[in-house]
Amino acid sequence: xxxxxxxxxxxxxxxxxxxxxxxxxxxxxxxxxxxxxxxxxxxxxxxxxxxxxxxxxxxxxxxxxxxxxxxxxxxxxxxxxxxxxxxxxxxxxxxxxxxxxxxxxxxxxxxxxxxxxxxxxxxxxxxxxxxxxxxxxxxxxxxxxxxxxxxxxxxxxxxxxxxxxxxxxxxxxxxxxxxxxxxxxxxxxxxxxxxxxxxxxxxxxxxxxxxxxxxxxxxxxxxxxxxxxxxxxxxxxxxxxxxxxxxxxxxxxxxxxxxxxxxxxxxxxxxxxxxxxxxxxxxxxxxxxxxxxxxxxxxxxxxxxxxxxxxxxxxxxxx
Amino acid sequence: xxxxxxxxxxxxxxxxxxxxxxxxxxxxxxxxxxxxxxxxxxxxxxxxxxxxxxxxxxxxxxxxxxxxxxxxxxxxxxxxxxxxxxxxxxxxxxxxxxxxxxxxxxxxxxxxxxxxxxxxxxxxxxxxxxxxxxxxxxxxxxxxxxxxxxxxxxxxxxxxxxxxxxxxxxxxxxxxxxxxxxxxxxxxxxxxxxxxxxxxxxxxxxxxxxxxxxxxxxxxxxxxxxxxxxxxxxxxxxxxxxxxxxxxxxxxxxxxxxxxxxxxxxxxxxxxxxxxxxxxxxx
Numbered sequence: 280x281x282x283x284x285x286x287x288x289x290x291x292x293x294x295x296x297x298x299x300x301x302x303x304x305x306x307x308x309x310x311x312x313x314x315x316x317x318x319x320x321x322x323x324x325x326x327x328x329x330x331x332x333x334x335x336x337x338x339x340x341x342x343x344x345x346x347x348x349x350x351x352x353x354x355x356x357x358x359x360x361x362x363x364x365x366x367x368x369x370x371x372x373x374x375x376x377x378x379x380x381x382x383x384x385x386x387x388x389x390x391x392x393x394x395x396x397x398x399x400x401x402x403x404x405x406x407x408x409x410x411x412x413x414x415x416x417x418x419x420x421x422x423x424x425x426x427x428x429x430x431x432x433x434x435x436x437x438x439x440x441x442x443x444x445x446x447x448x449x450x451x452x453x454x455x456x457x458x459x460x461x462x463x464x465x466x467x468x469x470x471x472x473x474x475x476x477x478x479x480x481x482x483x484x485x486x487x488x489x490x491x492x493x494x495x496x497x498x499x500x501x502x503x504x505x506x507x508x509x510x511x512x513x514x515x516x517x518x519x520x521x522x523x524x525x526x527x528x529x530x531x532x533x534x535x536x537x538x539x540x541x542x543x544x545x546x547x548x549x550x551x552x553x554x555x556x557x558x559x560x561x562x563x564x565x566x567x568x569x570x571x572x573x574x575x576x577x578x579x580x581x582x583x584x585x586x587x588x589x590x591x592x593x594x595x596x597x598x
Numbered sequence: 599x600x601x602x603x604x605x606x607x608x609x610x611x612x613x614x615x616x617x618x619x620x621x622x623x624x625x626x627x628x629x630x631x632x633x634x635x636x637x638x639x640x641x642x643x644x645x646x647x648x649x650x651x652x653x654x655x656x657x658x659x660x661x662x663x664x665x666x667x668x669x670x671x672x673x674x675x676x677x678x679x680x681x682x683x684x685x686x687x688x689x690x691x692x693x694x695x696x697x698x699x700x701x702x703x704x705x706x707x708x709x710x711x712x713x714x715x716x717x718x719x720x721x722x723x724x725x726x727x728x729x730x731x732x733x734x735x736x737x738x739x740x741x742x743x744x745x746x747x748x749x750x751x752x753x754x755x756x757x758x759x760x761x762x763x764x765x766x767x768x769x770x771x772x773x774x775x776x777x778x779x780x781x782x783x784x785x786x787x788x789x790x791x792x793x794x795x796x797x798x799x800x801x802x803x804x805x806x807x808x809x810x811x812x813x814x815x816x817x818x819x820x821x822x823x824x825x826x827x828x829x830x831x832x833x834x835x836x837x838x839x840x841x842x843x844x845x846x847x848x849x850x851x852x853x854x855x856x857x858x859x860x861x862x863x864x865x866x867x868x869x870x871x872x873x874x875x876x877x878x879x880x881x
Contacts, residue, residue: 308784313699313784320715323696327751395620395623408871410628412863413860418856420813420855421856425630433646478875527720532724559731569729572728
């Protein structure tokens with residue numbers, strides 16, 4: 280979008296003085312070069328993405344175990360088992376709660392901080408932005424260990440604080456209480472995932488025409504009115520894309536919950552990714568695990584298709 | 599000087615309120631990291647004191663000595679370093695080629711490939727875990743560097759491509775065109791013009807891949823069963839899932855795992871921000 284796309288005209292700009300054979304030779308070399316450039320990517324997409332996904336689909340129709348025995352075709356048995364299991368609906372609900380609350384909070388926090396770093400003439404603006412991006416790269420395991428430490432019932436600063444306020448029992452850890460555990464993992468997840476929405480919103484905010492705000496200000500609109508009638512409508516597309524992307528990533532995000540609670544206490548923080556992991560590496564039922572991931576995938580596919588279409592409509596790489 | 603002096607009061611107040619808000623945000627964002635680092639420097643009697651002090655009164659490195667005197671943590675660090683470095687090199691070489699081919703030319707089949715890259719970018723590790731485990735273990739690559747590198751390559755490559763495409767698109771095509779008129783082949787153009795111009799972007803994409811691989815937990819944990827081949831994140835996750843956690847030691851390893859990543863990220867964040875905000879979502 281920023282630069283005109285002249286590749287379609289490249290051939291036309293070649294000097295007309297070159298004779299036909301020379302042109303054909305150049306075109307052949309160009310095509311050979313293209314194949315060399317793009318081939319690894321195509322091979323990657325087929326071998327590392329398409330094939331594993333199809334293989335996963337096949338596994339979900341078999342009685343595959345983690346080790347040994349050749350998988351046998353069992354039809355939809357794994358799916359029937361999943362839909363009739365007593366835990367599926369509960370873990371699906373946990374997934375919904377975890378995803379919806381995490382995404383809503385990280386979008387709001389991200390937008391708020393984007394507005395903050397977008398202020399004109401902000402002192403230390405770049406330093407502030409860089410600092411606020413750091414949670415994006417902090418290893419989940421480091422965050423998990425700090426969480427477990429501050430939530431430690433005997434010595435943790437947060438746990439002992441809650442105990443002192445009388446909210447939980449003496450020497451109790453919030454992570455041992457179903458009512459608290461989900462709230463804790465969601466808040467920690469918001470801490471590590473707000474930078475992405477913040478960055479994307481910040482870029483979108485920079486793209487809004489400043490004259491709009493000036494005009495609004497001349498008309499006597501205050502900050503809230505400008506925000507409501509100019510900023511929010513201008514961020515609509517960005518918000519839709521971000522929402523879909525974050526929902527897909529959050530609903531399938533495994534590491535943080537697993538390392539903080541392991542899905543407990545009593546399954547209160549078990550969501551579908553943990554259910555997949557436990558089926559695969561806890562009870563070694565690979566076929567069953569594959570079926571759960573297919574269902575999770577189908578739930579999210581609608582979102583992904585939507586995201587891709589939105590990106591194609593708004594992204595400069597594809598025009 | 600503003601003639602409407604009555605607004606100075608509220609404005610001063612809003613400035614003060616603004617910076618108080620910034621301070622509050624900084625406190626919340628830095629708390630987990632500061633707390634981890636501070637805890638790693640506290641001697642035992644301070645670490646287990648309630649209520650705890652924020653900063654260590656008598657900072658000590660004993661936990662670090664204890665953590666890295668044990669050869670396991672050193673071995674994990676080495677494994678992480680080898681795996682992340684190899685993943686980065688493979689991703690950057692293949693990603694640079696792919697991104698160049700996808701960003702600079704117009705041909706049939708380009709659009710489906712880009713859609714494929716986007717889709718691959720959306721496919722989360724948990725969906726690939728089961729098939730990749732079977733395929734990689736089936737090939738006899740469980741608990742090997744190659745196995746984990748293949749896994750990490752799978753999840754970092756689409757991201758790397760996406761970032762690199764946005765960098766290549768920023769180079770004005772007129773430069774290439776004039777070279778093309780002068781008779782340069784597309785290889786010459788690639789190596790002589792685009793590659794040098796894109797170096798900062800390529801470097802930053804490489805560092806982001808390194809960070810992703812270094813931080814990755816799920817695939818590294820399922821693709822490795824032998825203790826000596828575990829990565830730092832997997833080793834650390836095992837330490838904190840045991841019933842008796844040696845808090846001082848895990849704080850020290852956690853801090854040592856995190857600091858290099860923050861330093862690397864800070865060094866390249868400028869390019870990363872440019873790439874991500876130019877390439878991924880525009881609306």
